[in-house]
Amino acid sequence: MKHSVVSLTINGAERQMLVAPGSTLIDVLRESQGLTGTRRGCEQGACGTCTVLVDGKTAMSCMLPVETIEGAHVETIEGLTPPQGLHPIQEAFLQGFATQCGFCTSGMIMVAAALLAKNPNPSREDVVRAISGNICRCTGYEAIIDAILDAAVRIRSAAHAEAA
């Protein structure tokens, strides 16, 4: 089988790339784009650590053949991070000690970003449901759930301050 050319918008920049048949999105992100903030865990759709946003929705990048998402907008943890400082979700994870080894963290943050974009005022249950596809082996989840709820407050009050 032949390589094909795929166009994607990655973190706002248009990219064209030559991909081998069956290449997954995570292959492209980590290997050809150098975006190693997206972690490769199980590579079988079980752990969620490779989660990125594809057209605004969470997707496990290890499960997506990149040829099937031609033209899509992909956002990774690098895209979420502002040029200066941290995103409010990252800030909340940091302040709330919601990371230990950090392997699950970028996946958790991308899931949180998608949740808060849709639902700025989630309940604890909403957060639990949102991260239920993401495994963390270190923290026991509590700090992560608290951090996402805290991030929601931070984003809402930032929006409030902007409106005022």
Added chain:
Amino acid sequence: MARLKGRGVAAVNYPTGMNLGGDPSQALIHATTTGSFVITLSSVDLGQGIKTVGAQIAAETLGVPYESVMIDTADTDTGPHCMGTFASRGTHRIGNAIMMAAKEAREVMMCVAATELEVDAGDLVTDGKGRIHVNGAPDKGIAVLDVALAAHFKHGKTISGRGMYLKPKSEVVPETGEMDPDSCQAHACTIAEVEVDDETGDVTVLKMTNAYEIGRAMNPALAHQQIVGGAWMGISHALYETTEPYYPNRAHGPLDFSEYLMPGPGDIAEMDSVIIERPSSNGPYGAKGIGEMTANSPIPAIANAIFDACGVRVTSMPITPEKILRGLDALRGNPN
């Protein structure tokens, strides 16, 4: 058909470090020209926080701000020897090595500062904010940055130190079997509250209350994080983890670690933990190890709570619904 509540208690006495043929960890520290300090280790930070705690220990010993200490856990080929991060030994062993290295480096730093200020090194103190000054005379001082520059460019000196902590090998006394296997012991107690569904055998952990005596808690937030994460691992071990958990037929069970059943974010228990500080005599600033023990007391506490709830005593892990239902059958006199 009922959901039965029960409460169980368990306590653990846990060794810090081990003793095979002697248990060493070493650290090297040096100042850069900018007055920051680099600590070279071959110990690995896998999320337990040795980089954070190591930098705290070094900063405290050197008398400089935490921000000016960098930890380089580069490489086990090139770094000073470390036995590894296991046996809850990191904070104690590596921390002690870092403290020794930092003490030696501090002496050189104070000597250079004394020469620069033309005073006696014994009269100097650090302010912990990046300056060294004559005790009682904050104006007669010098920035650590300038001391580092002077050491490099005027005196041809390295502000550096070596740390080599060794827990010596302890031989067994043949007559009694006595030996000295560890350096100190930490203690913990967990109270677990569970609910057992006597129809399905399903167990829900409702609440865990933990008390930990871990010497001095070098970083209470990190220690707390380990307690919560460890308690979750304890729940996981007690109720879920095996490569053949709920399936009598091996072929239907998970085959490898990635298929282990584990509690998810929806299965976590309410958690309440306190830390009691009784500094150890030989840990850095009185620290003991907390790493491994946090998954220990939750397990028997859950097993005891299940017994309290439904009378079934399960002695092998994990405590699956199948084992509970078989136990309940036996209690009711039904043949399995």
